[in-house]
Amino acid sequence: MNGAEFSEMWPLLSQACWDTLYMVGWSTLIAVVGGLPLGILLVLTDRGGLLQNVVANKVIGQLVNITRSMPFIILMVALMGFTRWVTGTTIGREAAIVPLAIGAIPFFARLVETAVREVDGGLVEAVQAMGGNTWTVVRKVLVPEALPSLISSTTTTIVALIGYTAMAGTVGAGGLGDIAVRYGYQRFDTQLMWITVGILAVVISAIQFAGDAAARALHRRAGRSGPGPRLRLPRTKEPEAADVSDVSKAA
Amino acid sequence: MITTSGLTKVYSSRGREITALDGVDLHVREGEVYGVIGQSGAGKSSLIRCINLLERPTSGTVVVDGQDLTALAGRGPRASRELRRARSRIGMVFQHFNLLSSRTVQDNVELPLEILGTSGKERSRKALELLDLVGLADKAKAYPAQLSGGQKQRVGIARALAGDPKVLLSDEATSALDPETTRSILQLLRDLNRQLGLTILLITHEMDVVKSICDSAALMEKGRIVESGTVGELLATPGSALAAALFPVSGDATGEDRTVLDITFRGESATQPVVSQLARTYNIDISILGAAIDTVGGLQIGRMRIELPGRYEDNVVPIGFLRERGLQIDVVGRTADRPALVKEGAK
Structure with a gap:
């Protein structure tokens, strides 16, 4: 690679990096804000849960499943009307954030559900015995006790979203994945493609490392209070297997 | 409360x-x-x-x-x-x-x-x-x-x-x-x-x-x-399964045609020499199978398991003698089947 080429590439790459971070940042934020309550609701409304409501549980569960079974590129097209309504356009970074966030909400919700189910039912009982209501249980027990797992779930979601952004290029949103596809796949500029792939690998590794470190730090502080009895939070679904396929689908 | x-x-x-x-x-x-x-x-x-x-x-x-x-x-x-x-x-x-x-x-x-x-x-x-x-x-x-x-x-x-x-x-x-x-x-x-x-x-x-x-x-x-x-x-309840479990005395009859009694002493009665009195009065041989003294719920309690020769029917009079002394007598094996309180391990 000579210097002239690099100086041509550089503005392109830095803009792409920024676009990717912008889209991933906003859509992660929205996914967490939307997926956290949804995941908690999935646990609470389940049979034997604190807000047991079989109908609501089925409806939320199905909604999550349907959204998750849709390939991201189809979801993006399907949501165009909604995207226009929200952002006023269907093209560009802002427009890409809408389907990214909506695709990531159910993904994150399932991860939250798994994390929250791991919380010892005895703790829920203890807070109830103190006179706490369901909201207290969520705020003081479920979320803080599941926090290390929730951080890991967020990391997984961010990594999956970086994968999704590659497809956001089809609506002109830019980003690193878009460069790799356009220059590498469509123009046979393999050098630029490998540079983008390299940058993506570094970014993902850094995010994974930071997320793992944060989760581990919290986990170590809390230690494990022993395998207590898991009351009234029975596991019914196996979201993990689906999650793996989701990531590969997105990438 | x-x-x-x-x-x-x-x-x-x-x-x-x-x-x-x-x-x-x-x-x-x-x-x-x-x-x-x-x-x-x-x-x-x-x-x-x-x-x-x-x-x-x-x-x-x-x-x-x-x-x-x-x-x-x-x-x-x-x-x-x-x-x-x-x-x-x-x-x-x-x-x-x-x-x-x-x-x-x-x-x-x-x-x-x-x-x-x-x-x-x-x-x-x-x-x-x-x-x-x-x-x-x-x-x-x-x-x-x-x-x-x-x-x-x-x-x-x-x-x-x-x-x-x-x-x-x-x-x-x-x-x-x-x-x-x-x-x-x-x-x-x-x-x-x-x-x-x-x-x-x-x-x-x-x-x-x-x-x-x-x-x-x-x-x-x-x-x-x-x-x-x-x-x-x-x-103080004769035949109480809880009492027996709270304060167990062990010992099995040494043969058939024997009567096994659990005598519970509380407070004053603990000091009476009842066993020797019983032996002297009725001229019978008494074996002591087991005995213990303990504090249960703040009360000083003694319990002794003794064996008298002969079946229960032959020992009605000596048992009456012990009861007259204010002792609590449980005839082992004659009370309704006691539910055994087996210790279980921690869950």
Whole structure:
């Protein structure tokens, strides 16, 4: 690679990096804000849960499943009307954030559900015995006790979203994945493609490392209070297997 | 302080109905330590959870400190505000401690106060005071994972006391602890009972727990209370399975045509030379199979198992002689089949 080429590439790459971070940042934020309550609701409304409501549980569960079974590129097209309504356009970074966030909400919700189910039912009982209501249980027990797992779930979601952004290029949103596809796949500029792939690998590794470190730090502080009895939070679904396929689908 | 009447709990799962509690009438007096003992599956856990309505009883009433909790419950599955208020005045400690691993010891103790809406300053003052009371003042900033089992249970007790309860429910609080730690936790409960006038209802499968701290006890089997009363009353009840289990003497008859008696001495009668009197008066040979003296519920009790020659019918007169001396006599093997209280391991 000579210097002239690099100086041509550089503005392109830095803009792409920024676009990717912008889209991933906003859509992660929205996914967490939307997926956290949804995941908690999935646990609470389940049979034997604190807000047991079989109908609501089925409806939320199905909604999550349907959204998750849709390939991201189809979801993006399907949501165009909604995207226009929200952002006023269907093209560009802002427009890409809408389907990214909506695709990531159910993904994150399932991860939250798994994390929250791991919380010892005895703790829920203890807070109830103190006179706490369901909201207290969520705020003081479920979320803080599941926090290390929730951080890991967020990391997984961010990594999956970086994968999704590659497809956001089809609506002109830019980003690193878009460069790799356009220059590498469509123009046979393999050098630029490998540079983008390299940058993506570094970014993902850094995010994974930071997320793992944060989760581990919290986990170590809390230690494990022993395998207590898991009351009234029975596991019914196996979201993990689906999650793996989701990531590969997105990438 | 705690009265349940006709308390029944039926669980139904997949069309099958399981009766966990079958018309339980329990009466716990103010200021006493009341132990409910039974094997696992006897319904103890359901009982204690029905007291603060963590489990909704199918029928029957629960009155704690003059307040009918079953009436507060409301119809829906969620606890009403009044019920939650009432629960905050009932402390509860658990077998597995149930401390929040993400909070420090002090923050764990403050949790009930946060729920009550106490101000931050008052919360930390109260929490430190309680930690001092349970002997863990130096561990306030530690996390539960850094504590031993006994220390965790002390935190659990401090937390249970945060709402200034009059009643403490203890759900197998010592079952996950080693014998030494069990003793120190029981001692702590006893001290709290005396210092604070705290009424304690505990459930356990360990007879030693009842023996060391309970004023009263009840035996549960298959969802029913089979025997209950103060420890003194139970020991004075001929054929009481609880009394026999609280204060066992062993020894089997050496052959057929022998009568085996358990003699229970209490207070004054312990000093009478009854055995030699019996031997001299009736000119019979008496073998002593086993004997023990112990303190149960603060009472000095002696029990001796002796063997007389001849069948029961031949020994009616000597047995009458012993009963006249004010001793409690149980004829071994003649009383209705005693339910054996087998010790079970910690769950």
